Amino acid sequence: MIVNSKRTQWLAPVAVMLGFAAIEVISAHAEIPLGERRSGYADLAPDTKAMQDDDTANPGMLWVQDGEALWNAKSGAANRACADCHNDARTTMTGVAARYPAFNSxxxxxxxxxxxxxxxxVERQQASAFAYESKELLSLSAFIGKQSRGEPIAPPTDERLRPFLEAGLEQFNxxxxxxxxxxxxxxxxNWGKRLAGSLIPQAHPNGYPLYRLEWQAVGSLQRRLRNCIVGMRAEPYDYGAPEYVSLEIYLMWRARGLPIETPAVRP
Amino acid sequence: MNVRRCALLVLLCAATGTVASGQGSLRPYVIVDDAIPASLTGTRGDPGRGRAIVVARQNTCLLCHSGPFPEERFQGNLSPSLKGTGARWNEGQLRLRLVDASRLNAHTIMPSYYRVEGLNRVAPAWRGKPILSAEQIEDVVAYLATLRDE
Known part of the structure; x- marks a missing residue:
C-alpha cells in the first residue's frame, strides 16, 4: 500500500480522520477497498447465520452469560467485582471492544x-491473571465484547499506536x-476463492471471541491467528506476544467501520 | 563427473547465471532459462506415485489447484487447474515450477517445494526439510507430464 498510488487515494481522508498525517507503509499487496469489505458473516451458510442471530441458539451466549456472572462476582484480595468500579457493563462497556487494542501509558x-x-x-482486584483461552478470560471478554455488538470498529486516533499499526501491516504481508x-x-x-473446500474470508476480527464450529467452543482471535500460522507451517508466537497485539491493531484498522458481532459464529 | 561435463556445466552456469547449489541436504540442480532440465535424482519418476502424491492432502497441491481427480471432493480454485499441464510445459519447466516457482515470479503464491533456505519462522517440525523430497518431485513431474488433455 503506497499512499501516492492511484488505487489508494481513498486512504488520504481516512488517514486524516484517524489522526495520522500519512500512512506510508509499503506492501506488495493491494488492500481491499473499504466499500468491498465484508464480515465473514456475509458468507455463512443460512443455518450458521441463524445460529449467530438467535441469542437462544448462539452457543457463544453461554460464555457471555458466564462472563456476566464474573463481572458481578467479587474477587481477589481486594474483594472487588468489575461492576464495583465499572457499574453496569450494558452502558459503561458499550463501544469499548470496538476501540481495542489501545495504548497503555x-x-x-x-x-x-x-x-x-x-x-x-491484578491491579484492581489483587487477583491472579486469567490464563489465555481459559473459560474465565474468554467469558469476560465475550461479555464485554457483546456490549459493543452492532458498534462500528473505531480504532483510537492515537499517534502512539502508529508504529505498532505499521508493524502489524508488515507482519500481515x-x-x-x-x-x-x-x-x-x-x-x-484471494478472498472469496476456495482453499480446498473452504471459502477464504477477508479475515476481519469483528466477531471475537467467537464460537467456531470446528472448535466446538468459543476461542480468541489469537487462537484463530495461531491456526493460520500453524497452517503455513510456521512457528506460532506464544499467547500474549506483542506480535499478536500489533497484528490485531492492523486487523482492526483494516476492518474499521465493520460492526462488532461478538459473539459471532463461524465454521 | 568428467572434465567435459564439468566444462559444460560451467558454460551453462555462465550462460544463465542461475546455479542453485545444494541447500543443506538438498541435491544440487542447474536452472537453464525457465527450466531444470535434468532429473534431481538422475532417474525418471513414477507417474502413478506422482498422482498419489498430488492428491494426498498433506502435500498441499489440491488446497489451491483442481485437476482431473473425480474422486476428490475438495479442490481449490486459487490457481490454474492441473488439467493440460503436460501440454503447456515440458518436464524441465515443470520441475523448476515445483522446485522453486518464486524464481520465475517473486510474488507467486506457489510454495517452493524443494527449498529450505530464505524462509521465515519455519516450525521446528518442518525446519530444514523441503515440502517434497527429490524423489517425490520427480514422481510429480512424471505424472504432470502425462496430463496432456485440456
Whole structure:
C-alpha cells in the first residue's frame, strides 16, 4: 500500500480522520477497498447465520452469560467485582471492544482487551491473571465484547499506536513458514476463492471471541491467528506476544467501520 | 563427473547465471532459462506415485489447484487447474515450477517445494526439510507430464 498510488487515494481522508498525517507503509499487496469489505458473516451458510442471530441458539451466549456472572462476582484480595468500579457493563462497556487494542501509558505499549481485563484483575482486584483461552478470560471478554455488538470498529486516533499499526501491516504481508505464505496472499488477494473446500474470508476480527464450529467452543482471535500460522507451517508466537497485539491493531484498522458481532459464529 | 561435463556445466552456469547449489541436504540442480532440465535424482519418476502424491492432502497441491481427480471432493480454485499441464510445459519447466516457482515470479503464491533456505519462522517440525523430497518431485513431474488433455 503506497499512499501516492492511484488505487489508494481513498486512504488520504481516512488517514486524516484517524489522526495520522500519512500512512506510508509499503506492501506488495493491494488492500481491499473499504466499500468491498465484508464480515465473514456475509458468507455463512443460512443455518450458521441463524445460529449467530438467535441469542437462544448462539452457543457463544453461554460464555457471555458466564462472563456476566464474573463481572458481578467479587474477587481477589481486594474483594472487588468489575461492576464495583465499572457499574453496569450494558452502558459503561458499550463501544469499548470496538476501540481495542489501545495504548497503555503505564506500560508504554498497546494492550488488547484481554490484557486490559488481566491488568484490572491484578491491579484492581489483587487477583491472579486469567490464563489465555481459559473459560474465565474468554467469558469476560465475550461479555464485554457483546456490549459493543452492532458498534462500528473505531480504532483510537492515537499517534502512539502508529508504529505498532505499521508493524502489524508488515507482519500481515510477511511470508512465513515452510509454505512461505503471507496473510495478505490469501486474505487480500484471494478472498472469496476456495482453499480446498473452504471459502477464504477477508479475515476481519469483528466477531471475537467467537464460537467456531470446528472448535466446538468459543476461542480468541489469537487462537484463530495461531491456526493460520500453524497452517503455513510456521512457528506460532506464544499467547500474549506483542506480535499478536500489533497484528490485531492492523486487523482492526483494516476492518474499521465493520460492526462488532461478538459473539459471532463461524465454521 | 568428467572434465567435459564439468566444462559444460560451467558454460551453462555462465550462460544463465542461475546455479542453485545444494541447500543443506538438498541435491544440487542447474536452472537453464525457465527450466531444470535434468532429473534431481538422475532417474525418471513414477507417474502413478506422482498422482498419489498430488492428491494426498498433506502435500498441499489440491488446497489451491483442481485437476482431473473425480474422486476428490475438495479442490481449490486459487490457481490454474492441473488439467493440460503436460501440454503447456515440458518436464524441465515443470520441475523448476515445483522446485522453486518464486524464481520465475517473486510474488507467486506457489510454495517452493524443494527449498529450505530464505524462509521465515519455519516450525521446528518442518525446519530444514523441503515440502517434497527429490524423489517425490520427480514422481510429480512424471505424472504432470502425462496430463496432456485440456
Amino acid at each position: 503505564k506500560l508504554g505499549r498497546p494492550i488488547d482487551l484481554e490484557q486490559r481485563i488481566n491488568l484490572c484483575r 510477511r511470508r512465513q513458514g515452510q509454505l512461505n505464505l503471507s496473510c495478505g496472499q490469501c486474505h487480500d488477494d
